[in-house]
Amino acid sequence: MPSALINVPRHAKRGEIIEIKTLMSHIMETGYRHTANGDVVPRDIITSFSCRFNGAEIFRADLFPAVAANPFITFFTVANDSGKFEFEWIGDKGFAETASASITVE
Numbered sequence: 001m002p003s004a005l006i007n008v009p010r011h012a013k014r015g016e017i018i019e020i021k022t023l024m025s026h027i028m029e030t031g032y033r034h035t036a037n038g039d040v041v042p043r044d045i046i047t048s049f050s051c052r053f054n055g056a057e058i059f060r061a062d063l064f065p066a067v068a069a070n071p072f073i074t075f076f077t078v079a080n081d082s083g084k085f086e087f088e089w090i091g092d093k094g095f096a097e098t099a100s101a102s103i104t105v106e
Contacts, residue, residue: 007020011104018076021073022049025070045091048061051088053083054084
């Protein structure tokens with residue numbers, strides 16, 4: 001069962017650069033491997049990741065078969081306001097997961 005781990009600071013000072021880390025549990029099958037019988041193992045990857053802060057997109061990444069299983073994504077942003085981060089992962093076979101975290105800016 002997929003699950004997300006999110007690391008967002010709970011508090012930050014206005015104007016501070018903060019690091020956001022995400023880890024999604026997902027097998028990430030490339031579609032290039034074959035079974036012992038020679039059948040292709042179907043592709044099953046996360047194809048996109050996005051992060052919104054208070055409804056505005058602040059980060060987006062497109063993912064491809066070369067990305068490792070359990071993709072770890074980290075990025076930086078500036079803490080200007082208190083609010084809510086919303087994370088979304090979309091992938092093959094109808095895969096869709098969301099998570100959220102809040103921050104208080106002082």
